[in-house]
Amino acid sequence: MSPQGPRPGGRSARVQAAVHGAVLALQAERPRHEITVPLVAARAGVTPSTVYRRWGDLTELLADVAAARLRPDAAPADTGSLRGDLVAYAEQYLEEMSSPAGREVLRDLVAGAAPALPAGRCDAYVRGQLEAITARERARGGAPPPVGEIVERVMAPITYTILFVATALALADAARLVDALLAPRAAPVSPG
């Protein structure tokens, strides 16, 4: 779906940029159910058939745009400690994704039915950022948990809650999850 086809330069790239831009512009000014392929195409200065041919349908186009939106634009902030870095990253993710707009991004991503690609890209971006954070910690001489465990204990609960649970998470929950991850021997429940 993503135009990683054999001819990425020139006109193709311009069209992709124009269409992505049109989607972003429309998302900012209209509710989602009013966004249609012909509308996007018109805004992008392109014919609808071009959009249908390249993206298949609106769902996949939105998923592609959502994935592009998630691509990290900078390395994760360096606060000087593993906990600080993780809390900062988790808080940023939580804040971005629990807004109505962010929720729509996640939804579009999941809804894109194609070979799991757009949703997979999202996870890949997250892991990339976490790799950077853990690599930094190792360079400091620390022994951070594996990225998979961070995803499992911190990112997954945040994402699940945003998608499925009515009560919103507080910013403090991000720190709570990170602390639970980093202190596996704390004893919050009844004594064993």
Next chain:
Amino acid sequence: MSPQGPRPGGRSARVQAAVHGAVLALQAERPRHEITVPLVAARAGVTPSTVYRRWGDLTELLADVAAARLRPDAAPADTGSLRGDLVAYAEQYLEEMSSPAGREVLRDLVAGAAPALPAGRCDAYVRGQLEAITARERARGGAPPPVGEIVERVMAPITYTILFVATALALADAARLVDALLAPRAAPVSPG
């Protein structure tokens, strides 16, 4: 979206059952992108306008069917121990939801939720089953973790992986997650 309107009996119920049945039948024999409202309506012996009026669009209809499919049909299995009950439930959930059909159910559910609201019914069903399991444990004299913690540590990682990660989870991961939850004082990482 669900026809919990003021007139649940009689014809309404018949139409709803016919439409749900038609969706299930079509899902079993066709790829999802070939399922359309007119197709469902024809199979259900109903006119398309009826479907549009009651469900709005195909996405919401599929979400409604998915939610109905998820409604637990029985109390969770009683294995005699908290760990056994949780592992059995988590394994069942994992097995059901990681199949292609199950993944579609989750996808439809997320995609069809109201614009700014979460796909709450799914989470509610899960919590209901977990409540039953933990209540049973308390009746045994045990002190199970709160349901929220089980969701966070077990159900959320499973669901996240199904939706966002290309590599499938193994059945054993369900047990691993339950064990990690129940033994918070194990020391799998370097000493603190």
Next chain:
DNA sequence: CCGCTAACGCAAAATCTTAGCCTTTAGCTG
């Protein structure tokens, strides 16, 4: 500079979606 081909534009046809109006039927009341 010339040819090759993927990608786009255009326009017609097919399909899906919406909306108005009428008919049916479940639930209620006398």
Next chain:
DNA sequence: CAGCTAAAGGCTAAGATTTTGCGTTAGCGG
């Protein structure tokens, strides 16, 4: 139990979207 009321479904026509075939354009290599 007959009759009333309004919610819900059927039908049809108008409108919008999606698909498809064919000609054209523009990036790329020789």
